[in-house]
Amino acid sequence: MSVVPFASHDAVDPDAGDQSDSIALAPSEAFVSSAAVQDITERAMAYLEAGYALHLSGPPGTGKTTLAFHVAAQLGRPAILIHGDHEFGSSDLIGRESGYRKSRLVDNYIPSVFKLEEEGRALWIDNRITTACRLGHSIIYDEFNRSKPEANNPFLSILSEGVLNIPGLHGRGEGYVKVHPCFRAIFTSNPAEYAGVYRAQDALLDRMITLELGHYDRETEIAITASKSGVDPQRAARVVDVVRACRVEGKDPHFPTLRATIAIARVLATRGGEASYRNPVFLWACRDILSHTTPNGKSDQAVSPDFIDLILRRSEGAEEGGKATMRSGGRAAARAKGGK
Ligand SMILES: Nc1ncnc2c1ncn2[C@@H]1O[C@H](COP(=O)(O)OP(=O)(O)OP(=O)(O)O)[C@@H](O)[C@H]1O
Ligand SMILES: [Mg+2]
Known part of the structure:
Protein backbone atom coordinates (compact mmCIF):
# COMPACT_ATOMS: atom_id res chain seq x y z
CA MET A 1 0.00 0.00 0.00
CA SER A 90 -18.61 -0.82 -15.43
CA SER A 91 -16.02 -3.59 -15.71
CA ASP A 92 -13.23 -1.07 -15.14
CA LEU A 93 -14.81 -0.31 -11.81
CA ILE A 94 -16.12 -3.66 -10.58
CA GLY A 95 -13.91 -6.26 -12.29
CA ARG A 96 -13.74 -8.63 -15.22
CA GLU A 97 -13.04 -12.14 -16.38
CA SER A 98 -9.34 -12.73 -16.78
CA GLY A 99 -8.52 -16.01 -18.46
CA TYR A 100 -9.57 -19.55 -17.64
CA ARG A 101 -8.26 -22.09 -15.16
CA LYS A 102 -8.47 -25.80 -15.97
CA SER A 103 -7.83 -28.42 -13.31
CA ARG A 104 -7.58 -32.17 -13.79
CA LEU A 105 -8.00 -34.79 -11.10
CA VAL A 106 -6.79 -38.33 -11.84
CA ASP A 107 -7.97 -40.97 -9.40
CA ASN A 108 -6.18 -44.27 -9.85
CA TYR A 109 -6.48 -45.57 -6.33
CA ILE A 110 -7.56 -48.97 -7.68
CA PRO A 111 -5.02 -49.81 -10.40
CA SER A 112 -7.53 -51.46 -12.69
CA VAL A 113 -9.93 -48.45 -12.55
CA PHE A 114 -8.99 -45.08 -14.06
CA LYS A 115 -11.10 -42.03 -13.21
CA LEU A 116 -10.49 -38.60 -14.70
CA GLU A 117 -12.32 -35.41 -13.72
CA GLU A 118 -11.75 -32.09 -15.42
CA GLU A 119 -13.06 -28.75 -14.28
CA GLY A 120 -12.82 -25.44 -16.09
CA ARG A 121 -13.28 -22.15 -14.27
CA ALA A 122 -13.15 -18.59 -15.53
CA LEU A 123 -10.85 -16.40 -13.46
CA TRP A 124 -12.26 -13.19 -12.09
CA ILE A 125 -10.24 -10.12 -11.14
CA ASP A 126 -11.83 -7.63 -8.75
CA ASN A 127 -11.46 -3.99 -9.64
CA ARG A 128 -11.31 -1.08 -7.29
CA LEU A 213 -18.28 24.48 -2.57
CA GLY A 214 -17.40 28.00 -3.62
CA HIS A 215 -14.14 29.88 -3.39
CA TYR A 216 -12.82 30.07 0.17
CA ASP A 217 -12.95 33.28 2.16
CA ARG A 218 -10.03 35.74 1.90
CA GLU A 219 -8.34 34.62 5.13
CA THR A 220 -8.36 30.95 4.07
CA GLU A 221 -7.01 31.82 0.62
CA ILE A 222 -4.20 33.84 2.19
CA ALA A 223 -3.30 30.97 4.53
CA ILE A 224 -3.35 28.42 1.67
CA THR A 225 -1.31 30.68 -0.61
CA ALA A 226 1.31 31.27 2.09
CA SER A 227 1.41 27.59 2.99
CA LYS A 228 1.68 26.30 -0.59
CA SER A 229 4.18 28.89 -1.85
CA GLY A 230 6.35 29.82 1.10
CA VAL A 231 5.76 33.59 0.81
CA ASP A 232 4.96 35.54 3.98
CA PRO A 233 1.28 36.30 4.77
CA GLN A 234 1.63 39.98 3.76
CA ARG A 235 2.74 39.15 0.23
CA ALA A 236 0.23 36.29 0.08
CA ALA A 237 -2.52 38.77 0.98
CA ARG A 238 -1.49 41.11 -1.86
CA VAL A 239 -1.60 38.31 -4.40
CA VAL A 240 -4.93 37.03 -3.08
CA ASP A 241 -6.45 40.52 -3.29
CA VAL A 242 -5.36 40.95 -6.89
CA VAL A 243 -6.75 37.57 -7.94
CA ARG A 244 -10.01 38.04 -6.04
CA ALA A 245 -10.46 41.45 -7.69
CA CYS A 246 -10.03 39.81 -11.11
CA ARG A 247 -12.70 37.25 -10.15
CA VAL A 248 -15.14 39.87 -8.92
CA GLU A 249 -14.62 42.36 -11.73
CA GLY A 250 -13.45 40.20 -14.62
CA LYS A 251 -15.56 38.22 -17.04
CA ASP A 252 -16.00 35.05 -15.05
CA PRO A 253 -16.61 34.88 -11.29
CA HIS A 254 -14.77 31.53 -11.08
CA PHE A 255 -11.55 32.57 -12.84
CA PRO A 256 -8.71 32.99 -12.05
CA THR A 257 -8.67 30.32 -9.35
CA LEU A 258 -6.66 29.71 -6.21
CA ARG A 259 -4.21 27.79 -8.39
CA ALA A 260 -3.27 31.02 -10.16
CA THR A 261 -2.84 32.72 -6.76
CA ILE A 262 -0.50 29.96 -5.60
CA ALA A 263 1.42 30.03 -8.90
CA ILE A 264 2.10 33.81 -8.69
CA ALA A 265 3.12 33.49 -5.05
CA ARG A 266 5.49 30.63 -5.92
CA VAL A 267 7.17 32.74 -8.57
CA LEU A 268 7.58 35.50 -6.00
CA ALA A 269 8.99 33.02 -3.49
CA THR A 270 11.47 31.75 -6.07
CA ARG A 271 12.57 35.11 -7.47
CA GLY A 272 12.06 37.22 -4.36
CA GLY A 273 10.80 40.80 -4.27
CA GLU A 274 7.62 42.51 -3.19
CA ALA A 275 4.12 41.82 -4.45
CA SER A 276 4.15 45.29 -5.93
CA TYR A 277 3.39 46.89 -9.26
CA ARG A 278 6.93 48.24 -9.16
CA ASN A 279 8.43 44.75 -9.04
CA PRO A 280 8.75 43.62 -12.69
CA VAL A 281 8.75 39.93 -11.66
CA PHE A 282 5.40 40.34 -9.94
CA LEU A 283 4.04 42.39 -12.82
CA TRP A 284 4.84 39.91 -15.56
CA ALA A 285 3.89 36.92 -13.40
CA CYS A 286 0.45 38.47 -12.83
CA ARG A 287 0.05 39.34 -16.52
CA ASP A 288 1.14 35.91 -17.75
CA ILE A 289 -0.66 33.77 -15.20
CA LEU A 290 -3.89 35.70 -14.84
CA SER A 291 -4.49 36.79 -18.41
CA HIS A 292 -3.84 33.31 -19.73
CA THR A 293 -7.00 31.96 -18.16
CA THR A 294 -9.84 31.28 -20.56
CA PRO A 295 -13.29 30.84 -19.10
CA ASN A 296 -15.87 28.35 -20.35
CA GLY A 297 -14.04 27.50 -23.53
CA LYS A 298 -14.21 31.00 -24.96
CA SER A 299 -11.07 31.94 -26.81
CA ASP A 300 -10.94 35.43 -25.34
CA GLN A 301 -9.34 36.18 -22.01
CA ALA A 302 -11.07 36.28 -18.67
CA VAL A 303 -8.97 39.27 -17.76
CA SER A 304 -6.70 41.21 -20.09
CA PRO A 305 -3.17 42.38 -19.23
CA ASP A 306 -4.45 45.98 -19.24
CA PHE A 307 -7.11 45.11 -16.73
CA ILE A 308 -4.53 43.37 -14.54
CA ASP A 309 -2.40 46.51 -14.64
CA LEU A 310 -5.42 48.50 -13.59
CA ILE A 311 -6.13 46.19 -10.65
CA LEU A 312 -2.49 46.24 -9.55
CA ARG A 313 -2.18 50.01 -9.69
CA ARG A 314 -5.49 50.51 -7.96
CA SER A 315 -4.67 48.09 -5.18
CA GLU A 316 -1.52 50.12 -4.47
CA GLY A 317 -3.36 53.39 -4.52
CA ALA A 318 -1.62 54.33 -7.79
CA GLU A 319 -4.62 54.07 -10.05
CA GLU A 320 -4.47 56.56 -12.88
CA GLY A 321 -8.11 57.42 -13.16
CA GLY A 322 -9.41 54.83 -15.59
CA LYS A 323 -6.69 55.21 -18.23
CA ALA A 324 -6.30 51.45 -18.41
CA THR A 325 -9.06 49.66 -20.23
CA MET A 326 -10.20 46.07 -20.31
CA ARG A 327 -9.29 44.87 -23.75
CA SER A 328 -11.44 41.77 -23.36
CA GLY A 329 -14.39 43.54 -21.74
CA GLY A 330 -15.62 42.35 -18.35
CA ARG A 331 -17.92 43.66 -15.70
CA ALA A 332 -15.60 46.50 -14.64
CA ALA A 333 -15.24 47.67 -18.24
CA ALA A 334 -18.96 47.40 -18.79
CA ARG A 335 -19.51 49.53 -15.72
CA ALA A 336 -16.91 52.02 -16.92
CA LYS A 337 -18.54 52.23 -20.36
CA GLY A 338 -21.93 52.78 -18.79
CA GLY A 339 -20.44 55.65 -16.81
CA LYS A 340 -21.32 54.08 -13.47
N1 LIG B 1 -7.18 23.23 2.79
C1 LIG B 1 -6.17 23.37 1.92
N2 LIG B 1 -4.90 23.40 2.37
C2 LIG B 1 -3.87 23.56 1.52
N3 LIG B 1 -4.00 23.67 0.17
C3 LIG B 1 -5.25 23.63 -0.32
C4 LIG B 1 -6.40 23.47 0.51
N4 LIG B 1 -7.50 23.47 -0.28
C5 LIG B 1 -7.07 23.63 -1.54
N5 LIG B 1 -5.71 23.72 -1.58
C6 LIG B 1 -4.87 23.92 -2.77
O1 LIG B 1 -5.62 24.70 -3.72
C7 LIG B 1 -5.43 24.21 -5.04
C8 LIG B 1 -6.77 23.80 -5.63
O2 LIG B 1 -7.31 22.74 -4.82
P1 LIG B 1 -7.97 21.43 -5.48
O3 LIG B 1 -7.07 20.84 -6.53
O4 LIG B 1 -8.36 20.55 -4.35
O5 LIG B 1 -9.26 22.09 -6.16
P2 LIG B 1 -10.40 21.37 -7.01
O6 LIG B 1 -11.68 22.02 -6.59
O7 LIG B 1 -10.31 19.89 -6.88
O8 LIG B 1 -10.05 21.83 -8.49
P3 LIG B 1 -10.47 21.12 -9.88
O9 LIG B 1 -11.96 21.24 -10.02
O10 LIG B 1 -9.76 21.94 -10.93
O11 LIG B 1 -10.00 19.70 -9.81
C9 LIG B 1 -4.44 23.06 -4.93
O12 LIG B 1 -3.14 23.55 -5.17
C10 LIG B 1 -4.57 22.61 -3.48
O13 LIG B 1 -3.38 22.03 -3.01
MG1 LIG C 1 -9.94 18.41 -8.30
Whole structure:
Protein backbone atom coordinates (compact mmCIF):
# COMPACT_ATOMS: atom_id res chain seq x y z
CA MET A 1 0.00 0.00 0.00
CA SER A 2 1.50 3.34 -0.99
CA VAL A 3 1.36 6.32 1.34
CA VAL A 4 0.15 9.64 0.00
CA PRO A 5 1.09 12.69 2.05
CA PHE A 6 -2.02 14.76 1.69
CA ALA A 7 -4.35 16.25 4.10
CA SER A 8 -5.15 14.50 7.27
CA HIS A 9 -3.95 14.94 10.78
CA ASP A 10 -5.36 11.56 11.76
CA ALA A 11 -3.60 8.25 11.35
CA VAL A 12 -5.07 5.51 9.19
CA ASP A 13 -5.94 2.27 10.95
CA PRO A 14 -3.15 -0.15 9.98
CA ASP A 15 -5.40 -3.18 10.54
CA ALA A 16 -7.99 -2.02 8.07
CA GLY A 17 -6.67 -4.24 5.32
CA ASP A 18 -3.85 -3.90 2.83
CA GLN A 19 -4.40 -3.84 -0.91
CA SER A 20 -1.97 -2.71 -3.56
CA ASP A 21 -4.58 -0.33 -5.04
CA SER A 22 -5.21 1.31 -1.69
CA ILE A 23 -3.43 4.33 -0.33
CA ALA A 24 -2.92 5.39 3.26
CA LEU A 25 -3.44 9.11 3.72
CA ALA A 26 -0.72 10.70 5.80
CA PRO A 27 -0.61 14.18 7.34
CA SER A 28 0.68 17.03 5.22
CA GLU A 29 2.28 20.11 6.74
CA ALA A 30 0.90 22.24 3.91
CA PHE A 31 -2.76 21.49 4.63
CA VAL A 32 -4.60 24.55 5.93
CA SER A 33 -7.35 23.95 8.43
CA SER A 34 -8.98 27.37 8.78
CA ALA A 35 -12.40 27.94 10.35
CA ALA A 36 -14.01 27.64 6.90
CA VAL A 37 -12.20 24.36 6.16
CA GLN A 38 -13.12 22.99 9.59
CA ASP A 39 -16.75 23.94 9.11
CA ILE A 40 -17.08 22.15 5.77
CA THR A 41 -15.10 19.16 7.09
CA GLU A 42 -17.45 18.88 10.06
CA ARG A 43 -20.50 18.83 7.81
CA ALA A 44 -18.90 16.31 5.44
CA MET A 45 -17.97 14.00 8.30
CA ALA A 46 -21.49 14.19 9.77
CA TYR A 47 -22.95 12.88 6.49
CA LEU A 48 -20.30 10.21 6.01
CA GLU A 49 -20.58 8.97 9.59
CA ALA A 50 -24.36 8.76 9.16
CA GLY A 51 -23.64 6.31 6.33
CA TYR A 52 -24.18 8.56 3.31
CA ALA A 53 -22.05 9.03 0.25
CA LEU A 54 -20.63 12.53 -0.03
CA HIS A 55 -20.50 14.64 -3.18
CA LEU A 56 -18.28 17.73 -3.25
CA SER A 57 -19.41 19.87 -6.13
CA GLY A 58 -18.04 23.20 -7.28
CA PRO A 59 -16.06 25.22 -9.82
CA PRO A 60 -12.36 24.56 -10.50
CA GLY A 61 -9.80 25.29 -7.83
CA THR A 62 -12.23 25.45 -4.92
CA GLY A 63 -10.43 22.69 -3.00
CA LYS A 64 -12.77 19.75 -3.76
CA THR A 65 -10.09 17.12 -4.32
CA THR A 66 -8.00 18.32 -1.39
CA LEU A 67 -11.05 18.22 0.88
CA ALA A 68 -12.03 14.77 -0.40
CA PHE A 69 -8.61 13.44 0.63
CA HIS A 70 -8.86 15.22 3.95
CA VAL A 71 -12.23 13.76 4.92
CA ALA A 72 -11.21 10.33 3.61
CA ALA A 73 -8.21 10.48 5.91
CA GLN A 74 -10.47 11.40 8.83
CA LEU A 75 -12.41 8.19 8.20
CA GLY A 76 -9.23 6.31 9.11
CA ARG A 77 -9.63 3.60 6.47
CA PRO A 78 -7.40 2.89 3.48
CA ALA A 79 -8.61 4.84 0.46
CA ILE A 80 -8.95 3.87 -3.17
CA LEU A 81 -8.64 6.65 -5.69
CA ILE A 82 -10.49 6.70 -9.00
CA HIS A 83 -10.41 9.48 -11.59
CA GLY A 84 -13.46 9.74 -13.83
CA ASP A 85 -12.68 8.80 -17.43
CA HIS A 86 -14.91 8.69 -20.49
CA GLU A 87 -13.37 5.35 -21.47
CA PHE A 88 -14.48 3.66 -18.25
CA GLY A 89 -17.05 0.92 -18.43
CA SER A 90 -18.61 -0.82 -15.43
CA SER A 91 -16.02 -3.59 -15.71
CA ASP A 92 -13.23 -1.07 -15.14
CA LEU A 93 -14.81 -0.31 -11.81
CA ILE A 94 -16.12 -3.66 -10.58
CA GLY A 95 -13.91 -6.26 -12.29
CA ARG A 96 -13.74 -8.63 -15.22
CA GLU A 97 -13.04 -12.14 -16.38
CA SER A 98 -9.34 -12.73 -16.78
CA GLY A 99 -8.52 -16.01 -18.46
CA TYR A 100 -9.57 -19.55 -17.64
CA ARG A 101 -8.26 -22.09 -15.16
CA LYS A 102 -8.47 -25.80 -15.97
CA SER A 103 -7.83 -28.42 -13.31
CA ARG A 104 -7.58 -32.17 -13.79
CA LEU A 105 -8.00 -34.79 -11.10
CA VAL A 106 -6.79 -38.33 -11.84
CA ASP A 107 -7.97 -40.97 -9.40
CA ASN A 108 -6.18 -44.27 -9.85
CA TYR A 109 -6.48 -45.57 -6.33
CA ILE A 110 -7.56 -48.97 -7.68
CA PRO A 111 -5.02 -49.81 -10.40
CA SER A 112 -7.53 -51.46 -12.69
CA VAL A 113 -9.93 -48.45 -12.55
CA PHE A 114 -8.99 -45.08 -14.06
CA LYS A 115 -11.10 -42.03 -13.21
CA LEU A 116 -10.49 -38.60 -14.70
CA GLU A 117 -12.32 -35.41 -13.72
CA GLU A 118 -11.75 -32.09 -15.42
CA GLU A 119 -13.06 -28.75 -14.28
CA GLY A 120 -12.82 -25.44 -16.09
CA ARG A 121 -13.28 -22.15 -14.27
CA ALA A 122 -13.15 -18.59 -15.53
CA LEU A 123 -10.85 -16.40 -13.46
CA TRP A 124 -12.26 -13.19 -12.09
CA ILE A 125 -10.24 -10.12 -11.14
CA ASP A 126 -11.83 -7.63 -8.75
CA ASN A 127 -11.46 -3.99 -9.64
CA ARG A 128 -11.31 -1.08 -7.29
CA ILE A 129 -14.95 -0.65 -6.30
CA THR A 130 -15.36 -4.36 -5.61
CA THR A 131 -12.24 -4.39 -3.47
CA ALA A 132 -13.41 -1.35 -1.51
CA CYS A 133 -16.89 -2.85 -1.00
CA ARG A 134 -15.49 -6.18 0.19
CA LEU A 135 -12.88 -4.70 2.55
CA GLY A 136 -14.68 -1.58 3.73
CA HIS A 137 -12.23 0.89 2.24
CA SER A 138 -13.10 4.46 1.28
CA ILE A 139 -13.45 5.39 -2.38
CA ILE A 140 -12.48 8.83 -3.59
CA TYR A 141 -14.05 9.13 -7.02
CA ASP A 142 -12.60 12.37 -8.35
CA GLU A 143 -14.49 14.09 -11.17
CA PHE A 144 -16.89 11.17 -11.46
CA ASN A 145 -18.91 12.96 -14.13
CA ARG A 146 -16.05 12.49 -16.57
CA SER A 147 -17.12 8.81 -16.75
CA LYS A 148 -20.13 7.90 -18.85
CA PRO A 149 -23.26 7.76 -16.67
CA GLU A 150 -23.82 4.04 -17.36
CA ALA A 151 -20.30 3.21 -16.12
CA ASN A 152 -21.34 4.48 -12.71
CA ASN A 153 -24.45 2.26 -12.52
CA PRO A 154 -22.89 -0.14 -9.96
CA PHE A 155 -23.10 2.68 -7.43
CA LEU A 156 -26.89 2.74 -7.60
CA SER A 157 -27.33 -0.54 -5.71
CA ILE A 158 -24.21 0.00 -3.57
CA LEU A 159 -25.53 3.27 -2.22
CA SER A 160 -29.17 2.32 -1.77
CA GLU A 161 -29.27 -1.42 -1.01
CA GLY A 162 -25.73 -1.92 0.26
CA VAL A 163 -25.19 -4.60 -2.37
CA LEU A 164 -22.78 -4.68 -5.29
CA ASN A 165 -24.22 -6.62 -8.19
CA ILE A 166 -21.55 -8.40 -10.25
CA PRO A 167 -23.25 -9.99 -13.27
CA GLY A 168 -19.99 -11.69 -14.29
CA LEU A 169 -20.03 -13.79 -11.11
CA HIS A 170 -23.66 -14.87 -11.26
CA GLY A 171 -23.98 -18.64 -11.34
CA ARG A 172 -21.00 -19.05 -9.04
CA GLY A 173 -22.77 -17.90 -5.92
CA GLU A 174 -20.67 -14.72 -5.82
CA GLY A 175 -22.82 -12.46 -7.96
CA TYR A 176 -23.79 -10.21 -5.07
CA VAL A 177 -21.25 -8.68 -2.73
CA LYS A 178 -22.62 -7.37 0.55
CA VAL A 179 -21.06 -3.96 1.07
CA HIS A 180 -18.82 -3.79 4.16
CA PRO A 181 -20.31 -1.44 6.80
CA CYS A 182 -17.17 0.72 6.80
CA PHE A 183 -17.31 1.34 3.03
CA ARG A 184 -17.76 5.02 2.19
CA ALA A 185 -17.75 6.89 -1.12
CA ILE A 186 -16.67 10.48 -1.69
CA PHE A 187 -17.39 11.94 -5.12
CA THR A 188 -16.22 15.21 -6.60
CA SER A 189 -17.50 16.99 -9.69
CA ASN A 190 -17.43 20.33 -11.39
CA PRO A 191 -20.87 20.99 -12.85
CA ALA A 192 -19.68 24.16 -14.60
CA GLU A 193 -17.04 22.31 -16.62
CA TYR A 194 -17.71 22.52 -20.33
CA ALA A 195 -15.42 19.84 -21.84
CA GLY A 196 -15.37 16.09 -21.42
CA VAL A 197 -18.04 15.78 -18.76
CA TYR A 198 -21.42 14.07 -18.68
CA ARG A 199 -24.55 15.00 -16.81
CA ALA A 200 -24.69 12.80 -13.71
CA GLN A 201 -27.74 10.57 -13.33
CA ASP A 202 -30.40 12.09 -11.10
CA ALA A 203 -30.83 8.67 -9.46
CA LEU A 204 -27.17 8.65 -8.44
CA LEU A 205 -27.21 12.26 -7.22
CA ASP A 206 -30.31 11.40 -5.20
CA ARG A 207 -28.32 8.74 -3.33
CA MET A 208 -25.59 11.10 -2.12
CA ILE A 209 -25.45 14.26 -0.09
CA THR A 210 -24.04 17.14 -2.10
CA LEU A 211 -22.04 19.96 -0.58
CA GLU A 212 -21.71 22.91 -2.94
CA LEU A 213 -18.28 24.48 -2.57
CA GLY A 214 -17.40 28.00 -3.62
CA HIS A 215 -14.14 29.88 -3.39
CA TYR A 216 -12.82 30.07 0.17
CA ASP A 217 -12.95 33.28 2.16
CA ARG A 218 -10.03 35.74 1.90
CA GLU A 219 -8.34 34.62 5.13
CA THR A 220 -8.36 30.95 4.07
CA GLU A 221 -7.01 31.82 0.62
CA ILE A 222 -4.20 33.84 2.19
CA ALA A 223 -3.30 30.97 4.53
CA ILE A 224 -3.35 28.42 1.67
CA THR A 225 -1.31 30.68 -0.61
CA ALA A 226 1.31 31.27 2.09
CA SER A 227 1.41 27.59 2.99
CA LYS A 228 1.68 26.30 -0.59
CA SER A 229 4.18 28.89 -1.85
CA GLY A 230 6.35 29.82 1.10
CA VAL A 231 5.76 33.59 0.81
CA ASP A 232 4.96 35.54 3.98
CA PRO A 233 1.28 36.30 4.77
CA GLN A 234 1.63 39.98 3.76
CA ARG A 235 2.74 39.15 0.23
CA ALA A 236 0.23 36.29 0.08
CA ALA A 237 -2.52 38.77 0.98
CA ARG A 238 -1.49 41.11 -1.86
CA VAL A 239 -1.60 38.31 -4.40
CA VAL A 240 -4.93 37.03 -3.08
CA ASP A 241 -6.45 40.52 -3.29
CA VAL A 242 -5.36 40.95 -6.89
CA VAL A 243 -6.75 37.57 -7.94
CA ARG A 244 -10.01 38.04 -6.04
CA ALA A 245 -10.46 41.45 -7.69
CA CYS A 246 -10.03 39.81 -11.11
CA ARG A 247 -12.70 37.25 -10.15
CA VAL A 248 -15.14 39.87 -8.92
CA GLU A 249 -14.62 42.36 -11.73
CA GLY A 250 -13.45 40.20 -14.62
CA LYS A 251 -15.56 38.22 -17.04
CA ASP A 252 -16.00 35.05 -15.05
CA PRO A 253 -16.61 34.88 -11.29
CA HIS A 254 -14.77 31.53 -11.08
CA PHE A 255 -11.55 32.57 -12.84
CA PRO A 256 -8.71 32.99 -12.05
CA THR A 257 -8.67 30.32 -9.35
CA LEU A 258 -6.66 29.71 -6.21
CA ARG A 259 -4.21 27.79 -8.39
CA ALA A 260 -3.27 31.02 -10.16
CA THR A 261 -2.84 32.72 -6.76
CA ILE A 262 -0.50 29.96 -5.60
CA ALA A 263 1.42 30.03 -8.90
CA ILE A 264 2.10 33.81 -8.69
CA ALA A 265 3.12 33.49 -5.05
CA ARG A 266 5.49 30.63 -5.92
CA VAL A 267 7.17 32.74 -8.57
CA LEU A 268 7.58 35.50 -6.00
CA ALA A 269 8.99 33.02 -3.49
CA THR A 270 11.47 31.75 -6.07
CA ARG A 271 12.57 35.11 -7.47
CA GLY A 272 12.06 37.22 -4.36
CA GLY A 273 10.80 40.80 -4.27
CA GLU A 274 7.62 42.51 -3.19
CA ALA A 275 4.12 41.82 -4.45
CA SER A 276 4.15 45.29 -5.93
CA TYR A 277 3.39 46.89 -9.26
CA ARG A 278 6.93 48.24 -9.16
CA ASN A 279 8.43 44.75 -9.04
CA PRO A 280 8.75 43.62 -12.69
CA VAL A 281 8.75 39.93 -11.66
CA PHE A 282 5.40 40.34 -9.94
CA LEU A 283 4.04 42.39 -12.82
CA TRP A 284 4.84 39.91 -15.56
CA ALA A 285 3.89 36.92 -13.40
CA CYS A 286 0.45 38.47 -12.83
CA ARG A 287 0.05 39.34 -16.52
CA ASP A 288 1.14 35.91 -17.75
CA ILE A 289 -0.66 33.77 -15.20
CA LEU A 290 -3.89 35.70 -14.84
CA SER A 291 -4.49 36.79 -18.41
CA HIS A 292 -3.84 33.31 -19.73
CA THR A 293 -7.00 31.96 -18.16
CA THR A 294 -9.84 31.28 -20.56
CA PRO A 295 -13.29 30.84 -19.10
CA ASN A 296 -15.87 28.35 -20.35
CA GLY A 297 -14.04 27.50 -23.53
CA LYS A 298 -14.21 31.00 -24.96
CA SER A 299 -11.07 31.94 -26.81
CA ASP A 300 -10.94 35.43 -25.34
CA GLN A 301 -9.34 36.18 -22.01
CA ALA A 302 -11.07 36.28 -18.67
CA VAL A 303 -8.97 39.27 -17.76
CA SER A 304 -6.70 41.21 -20.09
CA PRO A 305 -3.17 42.38 -19.23
CA ASP A 306 -4.45 45.98 -19.24
CA PHE A 307 -7.11 45.11 -16.73
CA ILE A 308 -4.53 43.37 -14.54
CA ASP A 309 -2.40 46.51 -14.64
CA LEU A 310 -5.42 48.50 -13.59
CA ILE A 311 -6.13 46.19 -10.65
CA LEU A 312 -2.49 46.24 -9.55
CA ARG A 313 -2.18 50.01 -9.69
CA ARG A 314 -5.49 50.51 -7.96
CA SER A 315 -4.67 48.09 -5.18
CA GLU A 316 -1.52 50.12 -4.47
CA GLY A 317 -3.36 53.39 -4.52
CA ALA A 318 -1.62 54.33 -7.79
CA GLU A 319 -4.62 54.07 -10.05
CA GLU A 320 -4.47 56.56 -12.88
CA GLY A 321 -8.11 57.42 -13.16
CA GLY A 322 -9.41 54.83 -15.59
CA LYS A 323 -6.69 55.21 -18.23
CA ALA A 324 -6.30 51.45 -18.41
CA THR A 325 -9.06 49.66 -20.23
CA MET A 326 -10.20 46.07 -20.31
CA ARG A 327 -9.29 44.87 -23.75
CA SER A 328 -11.44 41.77 -23.36
CA GLY A 329 -14.39 43.54 -21.74
CA GLY A 330 -15.62 42.35 -18.35
CA ARG A 331 -17.92 43.66 -15.70
CA ALA A 332 -15.60 46.50 -14.64
CA ALA A 333 -15.24 47.67 -18.24
CA ALA A 334 -18.96 47.40 -18.79
CA ARG A 335 -19.51 49.53 -15.72
CA ALA A 336 -16.91 52.02 -16.92
CA LYS A 337 -18.54 52.23 -20.36
CA GLY A 338 -21.93 52.78 -18.79
CA GLY A 339 -20.44 55.65 -16.81
CA LYS A 340 -21.32 54.08 -13.47
N1 LIG B 1 -7.18 23.23 2.79
C1 LIG B 1 -6.17 23.37 1.92
N2 LIG B 1 -4.90 23.40 2.37
C2 LIG B 1 -3.87 23.56 1.52
N3 LIG B 1 -4.00 23.67 0.17
C3 LIG B 1 -5.25 23.63 -0.32
C4 LIG B 1 -6.40 23.47 0.51
N4 LIG B 1 -7.50 23.47 -0.28
C5 LIG B 1 -7.07 23.63 -1.54
N5 LIG B 1 -5.71 23.72 -1.58
C6 LIG B 1 -4.87 23.92 -2.77
O1 LIG B 1 -5.62 24.70 -3.72
C7 LIG B 1 -5.43 24.21 -5.04
C8 LIG B 1 -6.77 23.80 -5.63
O2 LIG B 1 -7.31 22.74 -4.82
P1 LIG B 1 -7.97 21.43 -5.48
O3 LIG B 1 -7.07 20.84 -6.53
O4 LIG B 1 -8.36 20.55 -4.35
O5 LIG B 1 -9.26 22.09 -6.16
P2 LIG B 1 -10.40 21.37 -7.01
O6 LIG B 1 -11.68 22.02 -6.59
O7 LIG B 1 -10.31 19.89 -6.88
O8 LIG B 1 -10.05 21.83 -8.49
P3 LIG B 1 -10.47 21.12 -9.88
O9 LIG B 1 -11.96 21.24 -10.02
O10 LIG B 1 -9.76 21.94 -10.93
O11 LIG B 1 -10.00 19.70 -9.81
C9 LIG B 1 -4.44 23.06 -4.93
O12 LIG B 1 -3.14 23.55 -5.17
C10 LIG B 1 -4.57 22.61 -3.48
O13 LIG B 1 -3.38 22.03 -3.01
MG1 LIG C 1 -9.94 18.41 -8.30
